[in-house]
Amino acid sequence: MDDIDSMWTSGSLGDSSPEVLLNTVWFLLTLHMGMRGRDEHYKLTYGDLCIHSTPDGFKYVEFNERDTKTRSGETNASRQFKPKMWNSPNNISRCPLRIFEKFLQKRPVEMCKSESPFYLAVNYNYSNDDIWYKKQKMGKDRINTIMKRVAASAGLSGKKNKSFSSKNNGYMSYQE
Secondary structure (H helix, E strand, O other): OOHHHHHHHOOOOOOOOHHHHHHHHHHHHHHHHOOOHHHHHHOOEHHHEEEEEOOOOOEEEEEOOOOOOOOOOOOOOOOOOOOEEEOOOOOHHHOHHHHHHHHHHOOOHHHOOOOOEOOEEEOOOOOOOOOOEEEEEOOHHHHHOHHHHHHHHOOOOOOEEOOOOOOOOOOEEOOO
């Protein structure tokens, strides 16, 4: 079993609680959208990610990237395409689209405006049918430690992960 499977099977990734769901959305956006570093995640807004469908009915999330420090419209640093995260109906428990949609459903309605911050602070006093997140932006330091907390929860602390990375060199330390 690889490290990513370990994170799923241990329950570190999934949708069982507000924190696990948020961590999973962060992980999936890093993996599928190529998001780098805490600043890119921190600056993400609700309107930056949109759900679309192909003519044959396949759903996906598209990242409508705004200019960033390393990706501005003035240079060749902008992506040549809009990153997408596709529906995975053959593995519903790990389906990125299903997890993304659940994350959106658990937000306060007031935080579903285009300019609203994407990552919200976790409401630890929740019920399963309730809103799982506060009307408060998650802090940079909390975002910065998501991978470390997921790895520790899965028993992977201190290892170098070669399965995926949000960095160009292909490696990500769980201790970052």
